[in-house]
Amino acid sequence: MRQAGCTLVLTALVLGLTSAPGFAERNLVPTLERNFTVCPDRPAEPVWMQEIPLRQAYQRVLVQDIYRAQNLERIVEIGNCDCATRFPSWDAAEAVFSERHESNERWEMLQASEGYNRRANAARPAAKAICDAAGNW
Incomplete structure (x- = not known):
């Protein structure tokens, strides 16, 4: 009985840790667009x-x-x-x-x-x- 409780807690912990980064990664979308708040008309690199x-x-x-x-x-x-x-x-x-x-x-x-x-x-x-x-x- 005690082992089943530990397994349940470990499973919940693993699921919580592995699903959190996926959620955070969805908010980090890489872009190639140049959007600057300061001096937005900067010259592009050659x-x-x-x-x-x-x-x-x-x-x-x-x-x-x-x-x-x-x-x-x-x-x-x-x-x-x-x-x-x-x-x-x-x-x-x-x-x-x-x-x-x-x-x-x-x-x-x-x-x-x-x-x-x-x-x-x-x-x-x-x-x-x-x-x-x-x-x-």
Whole structure:
């Protein structure tokens, strides 16, 4: 009798745990649409970056890291966070990638990404304060 009660409790527990994630997953529908609440007219990534093969995704990440570092540093440098400053065209980041990194080995690009991330993270607090004041964070 006692064993049947334990089995019933365990069954209920298992059913409860396995059905909950299914319910939560239904609310998380992935989308490819770009819906931004801040600066919704951001320039799209260059097509070549969107079409890069998965094995070379580190190149796309490096350009994204360059873009982020450049933009956050520019915000701090000029003290302005309008949408054109926060999300400019990708041309400058692409140029840095082409001039400095395009012919690098994978490991060199990963090291460069790390450096750009450090730069971006250093500029982020000051940039955030400027952008918060402008309503663009």
